[in-house]
Structure formats: structure tokens, C-alpha cells
Amino acid sequence: MQVAVISGKGGTGKSSITAALASLSQNIVLVDCDVDASNLYLLFNSTHEEEYAFVGGEKAVIDYNRCTHCGLCMVYCRFDAIVTENGKIKIKEVFCDGCHLCSRICPEKAIAMIEEKNSKYFAGSFRHGKMVYGRLAPGEENTGLLVNKVREKAKQIAKFQRIETILLDGPPGIGCPVMSTITGVDKLLLVTEPSLSGIHDMERMLAVAKHFNIETKIIINKYDLHTELSEQIEQKAKAWDATVIAKIPYEPLFVKAMIQQQSIVEFAPDSPSARIIASIYDTVLLH
Ligand code: SF4
Ligand code: SF4
Numbered sequence: 001m002q003v004a005v006i007s008g009k010g011g012t013g014k015s016s017i018t019a020a021l022a023s024l025s026q027n028i029v030l031v032d033c034d035v036d037a038s039n040l041y042l043l044f045n046s047t048h049e050e051e052y053a054f055v056g057g058e059k060a061v062i063d064y065n066r067c068t069h070c071g072l073c074m075v076y077c078r079f080d081a082i083v084t085e086n087g088k089i090k091i092k093e094v095f096c097d098g099c100h101l102c103s104r105i106c107p108e109k110a111i112a113m114i115e116e117k118n119s120k121y122f123a124g125s126f127r128h129g130k131m132v133y134g135r136l137a138p139g140e141e142n143t144g145l146l147v148n149k150v151r152e153k154a155k156q157i158a159k160f161q162r163i164e165t166i167l168l169d170g171p172p173g174i175g176c177p178v179m180s181t182i183t184g185v186d187k188l189l190l191v192t193e194p195s196l197s198g199i200h201d202m203e204r205m206l207a208v209a210k211h212f213n214i215e216t217k218i219i220i221n222k223y224d225l226h227t228e229l230s231e232q233i234e235q236k237a238k239a240w241d242a243t244v245i246a247k248i249p250y251e252p253l254f255v256k257a258m259i260q261q262q263s264i265v266e267f268a269p270d271s272p273s274a275r276i277i278a279s280i281y282d283t284v285l286l287h
Contacts, residue, residue: 002166002185003285004033007192008201010172013221014191016254017277018169019043019263024281028129029163031154033181034171035121035134035146043261044126046133054119054149056140058098060091066110073102073111094139116140121150123157130157144176151180165285174204182209187284188216190242194229199236206240216242217284223247246280248273 005021007014019040022030032038040046060081069089074082081095082102091102103111118137125131132154134146154166170181182188188209192202202218209216218237223230224247234244249272257267265274 001164001187001285002168003187003189004168004170004182004185005189005191006170006178006182006205007172007190008174008205009192009197012191012193012198013248013254014172015040015043015169016258016264017189017191017219017221017248017280018167020265020274020277021281021285022167023128023263023265024278025128025165025167025285027161027163029154029158029161029166030126030129030131031150031166031168032131032133033147033150033168033177035119035136035143035150035177036171038133038135040169041122041124041126041131041133043258043263044128044131045261046126046131047124048122049125050123050153052121052149052153053117054121054134054136054146055115055117056119056136056142056146057116058100058113059093059096059116060098060100060102060111061114062089062091063110063112066108067106068108068110070107073106076101076105098141119146121146121153123153129163130154130161132157143171144180147171147177147180167285174201174208178208182212182214185214188214189219189280189284190216191219191221192233193222194220194226194233196229199229199233202233203236203240206237206242209242210240217245217280218242219280220244220247222250224249245283246276248276 005018032040079097119140121134123132134150171177192198251273253268257264
């Protein structure tokens with residue numbers, strides 16, 4: 001079974017809740033799909049057993065032995081990635097989209113396209129099973145493709161190790177990497193919080209989940225910070241045929257647990273939040 005934890009908006013406590021769910025299992029494949037800012041490997045201090053390069057795209061590179069600084073490539077680059085500095089043509093790597101146009105039009109054949117291989121993905125172990133995560137290098141692209149690679153690796157490990165549950169920690173937003181995280185999963189856990197942006201992003205996420213026809217359960221984190229908005233969340237969820245399965249109170253122990261490199265379930269197993277998360281685990285991951 002594959003369960004993805006998503007939030008739409010960042011800062012809802014999604015990753016802390018995912019970590020707590022993972023630490024209730026004795027053998028799980030935990031996948032950090034937030035390849036722009038993966039952090040679960042830090043929390044659990046996972047081991048690196050396998051490392052893979054990810055080719056995220058291509059960048060243009062000038063051969064100055066051939067370039068005559070005619071400026072033609074600069075005129076045609078629609079990403080403003082080619083500039084002149086002190087009369088010399090230069091490519092600003094972070095702006096280059098890898099479209100190949102400059103390499104095709106250069107009369108001197110002075111531009112080559114080079115694969116970007118700085119992004120990586122890793123597989124290893126942590127104290128509750130196996131962990132897979134990706135790390136997109138700064139300025140590199142194809143985040144969704146890297147999420148797919150990370151998920152493929154997780155599926156291979158689950159099959160080889162006969163592990164039944166894959167738990168995916170999704171990235172924030174509703175863009176391409178989120179779509180790559182949720183396609184084909186069995187269940188979604190949507191973590192939201194009582195704020196206007198939390199409600200807005202929850203509804204956007206529910207629309208996506210409905211489109212993909214994925215069973216979705218909602219968790220309201222820090223619900224007691226604004227009970228009226230929490231009630232609104234429950235009403236909106238009903239309108240989308242989704243169920244709020246848990247309301248977690250604001251809990252400073254989450255931060256204390258993280259400082260100790262533990263999930264709240266490990267750090268304070270008898271706290272109200274840890275108990276609520278245990279009931280979520282029973283409801284969603286054991287059934
Ligand atoms: S088109 Fe080719 S020769 Fe002209 S400036 Fe660009 S790289 Fe140099
Ligand atoms: S590959 Fe495309 S985006 Fe990159 S420098 Fe050349 S023309 Fe510009």
C-alpha cells in the first residue's frame with residue numbers, strides 16, 4: 001500500500017506528522033518526495049547505502065576556442081541566459097532552460113549542451129525501515145521526474161524486502177512534483193491548519209485528489225489555534241466528500257522532539273498529539 005502525506009501549503013507540520021507515522025512502524029519504506037528541501041533523512045539520521053545521479057536536464061556551454069563573440073546566440077536566447085560582460089559572451093547557467101536553440105544557430109558550432117548531473121537520489125536505512133530521498137541541485141530542473149525516480153526506487157526496495165507499506169512525504173504546493181507524488185497512491189492524508197491560506201490550499205488539493213479519484217483523509221493540525229476556522233475546514237471537507245479523521249492540538253513538543261532528532265511519537269509517546277497520530281496510523285496505514 002502507498003500512502004502520501006500532502007498539505008498544499010507549507011508549514012502545516014506535514015513532515016513532522018509523516019515522521020511520527022513512520023516511527024510507529026517496525027518496517028516501512030519512507031520516501032521524502034520534497035526533493036527541493038528533503039529533511040527526513042536528517043531527522044532520522046538515515047544511512048546512505050545507495051546513491052544515484054539524476055540527469056535533470058542540459059545546459060549550454062561555450063567553447064571559447066571557437067566563439068567569435070558575434071552575439072547571435074544572445075539575440076535569439078528567449079530566456080535572457082546569454083549576456084555580454086566586458087565584450088565577452090557568457091551564459092548565465094541558472095537562466096539557461098536547456099532549449100538547444102543557441103547550439104543550433106551558432107555559426108561557429110561553439111556551443112555544446114552538457115548534461116546536468118548534480119542532482120542525486122539516495123536509498124538507505126533508518127530505525128524504522130528503509131528510506132529513499134532525492135536532492136535537486138540548485139538551479140536544476142525536472143523536479144517531478146526526480147520524484148518519479150525516488151518513487152521507483154522505493155517500490156523496488158519494498159518489493160525486494162517484502163515491505164508492505166510505502167509512506168510518501170509530499171512536497172508543498174500543487175505543482176508537478178506533487179502530481180508525481182500522488183499519482184498511483186492508494187490513499188492521501190491531507191494535513192491542513194486553521195488559516196485562510198490553509199483552507200484555500202486544502203480545497204485546491206481536494207480538487208486534485210478528486211480529479212485523480214484518490215481516497216483522501218484530512219488532518220487539522222494546530223486546530224485549537226483558531227477553532228472557528230477549524231470548523232470551517234470540517235464544513236468544506238464535507239462539501240468535498242472528504243473526512244476529517246483527526247484534529248491535533250498545537251504542540252510545542254514537536255519542536256523539542258525535532259531538536260532531539262526524534263519524532264513526537266518517539267520523544268513523547270504519551271502526549272495527546274502522539275496518541276492522536278497513533279490512531280491515524282491504525283485507521284489509515286493498518287486498514
Ligand atoms: S553565436 Fe556562437 S560565435 Fe556567436 S557569440 Fe554565440 S557562441 Fe559565440
Ligand atoms: S540553451 Fe536555450 S536557454 Fe540555454 S542559453 Fe541556449 S538558447 Fe538560452
